[in-house]
Every structure is written in structure tokens, then in C-alpha cells.
Amino acid sequence: MRYQPLRISSKSNMKELNFQNRLQLYGSSLSKSEMRVAEFIASNTIDAAIISSNDLAQNVGTSNSTISRFCQKLQYRNYIELQTLLKAENNTQTNSFDVVDRLNHYYDVVFSSTAELLDKNTFSKFIEQLQNADQILVCGIGSSGLTAIELSSRLMRMGLSSQAITDSSLMLMKANRFSPRDLLIAISTSGETQEVLKTCAIANNIKTPICALTKNNNTQLTALSDITLFVSDENQIHDNLFVNTQLSFLFMIDIITYTLLMNPTYNASYQKAQHI
16 A cells, blocks of 8 residues: 655644645645736735735735635635734744855754655654665655665665666666565656656556655655655745755755664664765
């Protein structure tokens, strides 16, 4: 039985998600008029936190009923809760123009958002799959391929049988040799990378467990995966000078690494590998 991608249903957990994370997880269900609402709020968070729903509807050329549906789809109880939580988010933002301070703030935003998206039960299942797998294949293309190499390298140092593949042909060849006792870790920012999807489709047919590391929900990748770990989308930082698309993935790799190294056996193997 395949585990379902992350769905946060309890009100207490939903209150911990910021606006951009809700949009990242549930934005695919929005209509065109609801997307205009989302775009307005994302670009005008301060104004959106104080204007009435009538004014918001007028600004984006839609109706009050559309605003209500928008709030429900993003798991807000109502428009008032949306505004209350937006105000809280606005109060934590910085106005520093110093480059170091600004980047420090951006890192905080990415790390905090990724932590919000991490479901503990899903993560525990992923760690269990890692520990039980005979072989681990980590695949990714482009910048995600570099992340795949880093994750696989750390796993190997801990004594786990892991291999990173960033070439699409090799991915398909390796996947065909897998078994249900192995594990495929697929890394894709969009969740729609064709080379990765083809590899997952082969693994799926062989009944090889699949774990996805991605930024988008409701994609072909999440549909193919047994376990999905979501990371923050850097697009919530509205600064085109910030181009680190892999920061949230690397943070997730640090979480995985730290968790595994709490195991004395993995820790001993890692320390030994460090001195080779």
C-alpha cells in the first residue's frame, strides 16, 4: 500500500503553515480567479492583512464568494483568520538592506518554511525505508542531480549501499535492476522532470519503494511516490537576486543526515570514512 503525500488536516498544524507554504501545497486546486487573489496577496501582504474582503475582491476583479472559496482551499477557516495570520507573518519580516542580514533572513525563511512542511510520521517512514533498503538509488537532473550526489555521498559514508545517478539513460538501466527490497529517492523541484518520472514508473512496476523530495504537491511525481518529503519553494522570497534553488533540499539532507547519525553504527562508519 502506497503512503499518501503530505496532507495537513488538523487546525493546529495548519496554523503553523505560512501563506506561501499553503499556496505551495494547495495552489494547484485554485481557479484562475482564485489565483489572482493569491497573486495579489503575495505581492501585497501588508495591504491584504488590513483591507476588507470587499476591497480585496474589487482589487482583483472578483466576488466575495471567490474570496471565501479561496480561503477554504488554503485551509483557512475564514477571511478573518487569513488576515490574522498574515499580520503575524508581516510582524516577523525584516527591512534590513545589509546583504549579510538580508541573506540571513532569507535562510531563516527557507529553513522555517521547510520545517513547517515536514510531517514527522512521513519522515519516520522514510528513515525506516532507508535503513531497511538493500540498495538505494538517488536520482536527479541538473541542480537536483548535484543534490542527489551530496545525499548519496553522505549515505555511503554511513555504510549504506547508495548510488547517485544524474544521467537519464543510466537511471533507466539501474531502475530495471531494482527489486522491492531496494529504495529509489527521486529529487525534482517541479515534480515533473520527465527523466525522473520515467525512472519512477519503472520502479513502480517492479514494486520498488519510491521516496520523492520535491517542492510541489499534486504532481506526477507525488502520484508515483510512496513517501513524499516537501521542501520550501524559494519563490516565496520575492527577490530575483536570490538564486539558491537547492537550499531547502540541502537543509532536508542535513535533517536526514543528523537523524541517521544518531544511530551509533552509522555514526561510527561516518567517522571512519572521514579519516580515509
